[in-house]
Amino acid sequence: MFAVATSSSIPTQPGDLPVVVLAVATTAAVAVLFGAIEERAWSLHSPEGKLERPHDWDWTSMLVCAAAAFLAGLSATMLGLSHPAWAVVAGVVPFAAVVRRGQLVRGVQRVLGTAVGLVLAVPLLAVEDPPWFLFVLVIAVLQGATELVVARHYGLALVFITPLALLLTQSAAPEPVSSLLASRLIETVLGVTIGITVGRVNRR
Template identity: 35%
Template sequence: MVLVVGVVVGALVATVPFRLWLLVPAAAAWAGVAVVLAELGRWHPAGALNPVFALTASATVPIALSTVPAAALAAAGAAVFALLLALPGRTARDGGDPVRYRLSWHGLRPSDPVGRHAARYLLGIAAAGLAVATSGIGHPYWTFVTASVPMSAPDLHARLTRAAQRVIGTAAGLGVAALVLAARPSSYAAIIVIAVLQACTELTTGRNYSLGLVFFTPMALLLGDLMLPASIGTLLTQRALETVIGLTIALAATVITHERRTPTSRTPPRDHLLDHV
């Protein structure tokens, strides 16, 4: 439901002439809401990366208002299809009694770890939006997604590690992307290549994030080329530039919102903020 709503909101943003400026508050607010929902439901992967991706990617290409219902139906149909594929594969281990959490909307405060996590996303995504709106980068959602990646990790050390892995994996993935884009796959061939790269991403990201990016980066560039066609050199340059901008913003937001604990302060449980895979 969150992903479908994100696509619809993004499609609505794409209908206005000043969509990039409207995307700044819309994406920031959506990221803050999504990260709280993710913590309330203990979603995996954690954080707001996927909801932010759904909204910002849908707002990238300008569309007519009459196209929004088609976008909503496509997103809802994809979600239903995914559930039909996933639910029959459930096993007894997937069930069990629901876990009751004490966290609620009423008890949420900015000083709480989850409140601070939401504030980090609000600050980081808003800054990413301003960078996108003022720079005129060709694929703006790349900056939003990149900024979301480190912030989804549970602590400062994990966020710094995730940022380093992002740089290493993206650099290697750009080399693979150059080869894939040079082949110029047609529309149907591109769909098959994207599906294979997505499968490889899912199989490797949980084991090594940098390795997962080797497959994810060419997939993202191939999708980007289908949405906003450009030369190979332009696509590679934009991806590298937006990776640097997004990570810089994410690390700045992390440092600003980082809690400086005293020796007597208690550290929240490790599983309070789940790692993003």
């Protein structure tokens, strides 16, 4: 979801395809390598000898999730918002929880965490043309902080995810900071609202 949504929001030309494929393949290979190392290390220290696997979703859950993503993206596009992908991602966020209350909590965490993250993003976005090594360092710190807290508190993780997403977006396709911040907040609220609504309708 993140890969498709993010890629679709970046202006590209057909000639860029080989570079994009190489970048994605290399990143995926690094991720798989570290995952394999982690699983190997876990198997050596865990009594079970393996990582716990997530439960499979049923077809109904997947279709409902897809419907929320489609409606969120369609709504953002029809409203002329500049980053429909953000609405799409926010639209599927509630479905990480099974029960209705959990979906509502997850959605609220997404909105509040995003709002706080926007405040953190302002001074970072104010730095124009930072040295590449400083940019990479900031991205690494934000990503590391996200991974440390996301399993414990999704809302807190959004405080770091939001500036991370905005910095990457701004580096790929610069735009006025004010419109970037407004777009992130509006599309997050839109997507979460649609996701929660679709989840409630499905429950009925």
